Amino acid sequence: MSLKTFHIVFITVCVLLLLFLSGWAFSNSRQGGGILDAVWGSLALATAVALAVYGQRFLKRLKHISFL
Amino acid sequence: MEIPYTVKPRPDTGLYNAKIGIWLFLASEVMLFGALFSSYILLRVGAPDGFWPDVPTAWPHGLLNVPLGTFNTAVLITSSMTVMMAWTALKENNFAKFRKFMTVTLLCAVLFLCIKGYEYNDKFTHYVIRLKDGSALTGHLEINGSSPRFWTEDTLAAKKLESVEVLQDIPTVLRYPSGFKHEEVAHEPGEHHIKREIKTADIQSLRPFVPATGTFFAIYFTMTFLHALHIIGGVLVMGYMTFVGGGMWKTEPERYTNRIESVGLFWHFVDLVWIFLFPVMYLL
Numbered sequence: 001m002s003l004k005t006f007h008i009v010f011i012t013v014c015v016l017l018l019l020f021l022s023g024w025a026f027s028n029s030r031q032g033g034g035i036l037d038a039v040w041g042s043l044a045l046a047t048a049v050a051l052a053v054y055g056q057r058f059l060k061r062l063k064h065i066s067f068l
Numbered sequence: 069m070e071i072p073y074t075v076k077p078r079p080d081t082g083l084y085n086a087k088i089g090i091w092l093f094l095a096s097e098v099m100l101f102g103a104l105f106s107s108y109i110l111l112r113v114g115a116p117d118g119f120w121p122d123v124p125t126a127w128p129h130g131l132l133n134v135p136l137g138t139f140n141t142a143v144l145i146t147s148s149m150t151v152m153m154a155w156t157a158l159k160e161n162n163f164a165k166f167r168k169f170m171t172v173t174l175l176c177a178v179l180f181l182c183i184k185g186y187e188y189n190d191k192f193t194h195y196v197i198r199l200k201d202g203s204a205l206t207g208h209l210e211i212n213g214s215s216p217r218f219w220t221e222d223t224l225a226a227k228k229l230e231s232v233e234v235l236q237d238i239p240t241v242l243r244y245p246s247g248f249k250h251e252e253v254a255h256e257p258g259e260h261h262i263k264r265e266i267k268t269a270d271i272q273s274l275r276p277f278v279p280a281t282g283t284f285f286a287i288y289f290t291m292t293f294l295h296a297l298h299i300i301g302g303v304l305v306m307g308y309m310t311f312v313g314g315g316m317w318k319t320e321p322e323r324y325t326n327r328i329e330s331v332g333l334f335w336h337f338v339d340l341v342w343i344f345l346f347p348v349m350y351l352l
Contacts, residue, residue, distance in 0.1 A: 001091070002087075002329065003152065003155055003329045003332045003333055003336070004152075006332075006333055006336045006337075007148070007152045007336060009340075010148055010336050010339065010340055010343075013340060013343050014145050014343060017141070017343050017346070017347060020347060020351075021138070021347070021351070024347075024351050047142075051145075054149070058152075061156075062156065065159065068082060068083065
């Protein structure tokens with residue numbers, strides 16, 4: 001597995017972590033955590049989307065490098 | 069004599085030797101961290117009911133600084149992206165750009181270690197105090213305006229202090245003969261500590277948040293310190309490859325690029341371990 005492939009795996013796991021973090025923060029916000037937790041959740045969600053977009057662009061840019 | 073398959077892939081594996089080597093090493097690392105994660109799960113599932121710190125082996129919640137942990141996660145994700153960009157720069161024959169990205173990676177790694185050090189220091193100045201009336205509380209000691217590290221009840225006796233000021237954590241858990249309950253301490257909204265004076269004669273035991281204090285701290289420090297050691301290892305190797313060993317780029321550019329790929333694989337693995345450590349330790 002090349003660094004390119006491992007990077008894609010890494011970014012995918014990071015996106016999943018950020019989605020989890022976002023859910024965790026929104027859940028805290030609903031249980032009386034307040035506006036800060038809601039902002040936290042929104043930031044995590046936005047970062048997850050940004051990372052997913054980065055991953056897609058990265059894949060396009062490194063088309064010529066092998067996955068092995 | 070030339071070492072074979074440092075650049076071209078071996079016909080039987082389809083990979084150059086360093087890549088096989090680093091993946092074998094990473095497989096052993098997966099077993100090491102896998103065993104520790106399994107231990108964490110078993111210890112946590114087997115932890116007795118009741119409130120920490122009244123039950124020392126119960127599982128404590130909310131002791132770690134989530135904003136700092138999240139920031140450190142962002143720092144490591146950024147470092148993985150920059151190490152990837154550094155390798156890509158070598159593939160595009162741009163050594164200057166490679167050095168720039170590697171420097172950012174190294175700075176991220178050092179920043180991570182500094183924040184981790186700050187978190188550790190906060191734990192070393194944080195105490196669980198058990199009183200002679202059967203109650204227990206947590207907080208930071210304040211002695212002459214500073215927070216001492218690693219004190220115990222023996223230190224209090226040796227220093228002959230009559231009383232200590234404690235920045236008591238909110239919420240506080242206290243134990244009463246009738247059972248456990250959370251004590252509601254009067255405080256302003258957003259306040260996380262209240263100052264309280266405790267007589268030394270009333271203190272049964274004083275323990276800092278160190279591995280010997282409880283199962284949670286033992287596994288927390290074991291896993292995060294082992295991870296930090298990997299970060300230090302990565303910093304040393306990346307620093308050497310970027311600034312001292314960079315001369316190889318002029319003589320054997322392909323071999324050098326492959327070495328950087330191996331370093332990048334290791335760095336991604338170390339970051340991936342943190343991506344699992346963070347939610348397990350800080351959030352769940």
